[in-house]
Amino acid sequence: MTAEKGGYDHFMLKEIHEQPKAYRDTMRGRISEDGRSVQLPELKITPEQLKKINRVHIVACGTALHAGLVGKNVIESLVRVPVETDVASEYRYRSPIITPETLVIVVSQSGETADTLAALREAQRCGARVLAITNVVGSSVAREADDVIITLAGPEIAVASTKAYSSQLIAFFLFGTYWAQTVGSQDEENVAYLLAAMQSLPEQVEHILAQAETIKSVAESISHHSSLFFIGRGIDYAIAMEGSLKLKEISYIHSEAYAAGELKHGTLALIEEGTPVIALLTQEDLYEKMISNIKETKARGANVLGIVNEGNEVEVAKSVDRHFAIPRTLPLLTPALSVIPLQLLSYYASLALRHDVDKPRNLAKSVTVE
Numbered sequence: 001m002t003a004e005k006g007g008y009d010h011f012m013l014k015e016i017h018e019q020p021k022a023y024r025d026t027m028r029g030r031i032s033e034d035g036r037s038v039q040l041p042e043l044k045i046t047p048e049q050l051k052k053i054n055r056v057h058i059v060a061c062g063t064a065l066h067a068g069l070v071g072k073n074v075i076e077s078l079v080r081v082p083v084e085t086d087v088a089s090e091y092r093y094r095s096p097i098i099t100p101e102t103l104v105i106v107v108s109q110s111g112e113t114a115d116t117l118a119a120l121r122e123a124q125r126c127g128a129r130v131l132a133i134t135n136v137v138g139s140s141v142a143r144e145a146d147d148v149i150i151t152l153a154g155p156e157i158a159v160a161s162t163k164a165y166s167s168q169l170i171a172f173f174l175f176g177t178y179w180a181q182t183v184g185s186q187d188e189e190n191v192a193y194l195l196a197a198m199q200s201l202p203e204q205v206e207h208i209l210a211q212a213e214t215i216k217s218v219a220e221s222i223s224h225h226s227s228l229f230f231i232g233r234g235i236d237y238a239i240a241m242e243g244s245l246k247l248k249e250i251s252y253i254h255s256e257a258y259a260a261g262e263l264k265h266g267t268l269a270l271i272e273e274g275t276p277v278i279a280l281l282t283q284e285d286l287y288e289k290m291i292s293n294i295k296e297t298k299a300r301g302a303n304v305l306g307i308v309n310e311g312n313e314v315e316v317a318k319s320v321d322r323h324f325a326i327p328r329t330l331p332l333l334t335p336a337l338s339v340i341p342l343q344l345l346s347y348y349a350s351l352a353l354r355h356d357v358d359k360p361r362n363l364a365k366s367v368t369v370e
């Protein structure tokens with residue numbers, strides 16, 4: 001069994017460490033040799049059809065939906081087409097407005113989630129074209145979608161998704177860039193710049209993984225608490241949601257993810273002396289606002305861990321109790337790095353509490369009932 005786990009104690013830890021490879025494999029062959037364009041020959045949608053798309057719905061469940069929240073940021077920012085995200089189990093029941101120019105993107109690691117499959121079928125029935133992002137070739141979602149982008153994360157065994165999720169982010173980066181280059185919404189230099197930054201991500205993840213022990217000690221201290229908060233703004237909020245879900249899934253510690261500016265509209269009262277707060281500060285245009293939100297929590301006694309960009313540690317250290325620095329990348333790409341310490345945090349918290357990390361209670365890897 002240990003051999004299957006490649007020497008790691010758990011599949012989850014192995015899969016966390018496989019992310020540099022998963023990123024490389026998902027990008028391989030999809031970025032031209034000169035590093036200046038994305039090629040997705042697997043797509044049947046023609047450039048002409050893609051140019052006509054004027055609305056996107058991203059539909060998924062759980063962790064895959066959180067990848068979709070990042071996908072929304074990526075597509076809106078690179079292509080400037082409006083994107084809505086939906087919980088798959090809700091999508092069918094809200095009469096979504098679908099036109100022939102709507103692209104529905106379903107995201108599913110397994111490709112077998114019943115709610116996601118039902119949403120896919122409903123979208124097609126209403127006349128939408130469906131693009132699937134999935135990790136399993138030949139899965140129901142892959143077979144039924146009009147277009148498929150396969151993430152090459154390799155089999156994921158641990159129930160809590162790590163490398164499949166982060167590879168979905170890479171798929172969104174690739175598709176968003178491909179779409180932008182197709183419609184000309186980003187100039188060639190921007191595309192080349194984006195692709196160069198994407199190709200540095202695997203090495204940057206390796207750099208983060210080498211510091212796993214730092215996160216272990218934070219995780220051990222938070223494992224004594226019954227409630228904590230994850231806060232962030234912009235794309236960091238999407239990562240706060242994923243960090244919070246991961247922690248709940250395997251450590252059973254209650255946590256909430258909040259858009260940092262929203263805390264003061266009700267929830268701040270739940271922050272007491274010693275409440276751990278994980279604050280994401282990777283978006284530098286929102287940095288000052290984040291610092292003032294952190295101060296609001298500190299005034300109530302919060303114990304804050306800041307996830308910051310390298311180079312900002314000294315400044316951030318003035319406002320937080322502890323910090324963890326991630327290597328610098330483009331603001332849009334930070335989720336592929338900032339999620340790594342949060343995955344490690346939930347892994348080590350679950351471990352400290354002696355839970356079954358790979359098989360958490362009440363959760364299945366793939367849910368095939370609606």
Ligand code: G6P
Binds near residue numbers: 063109159161363365
């Ligand atoms: C289950 C798993 C979650 C997962 C969700 C969606 O609920 O426990 O970890 O995010 O299904 O799975 P999918 O295979 O569609 O990505």
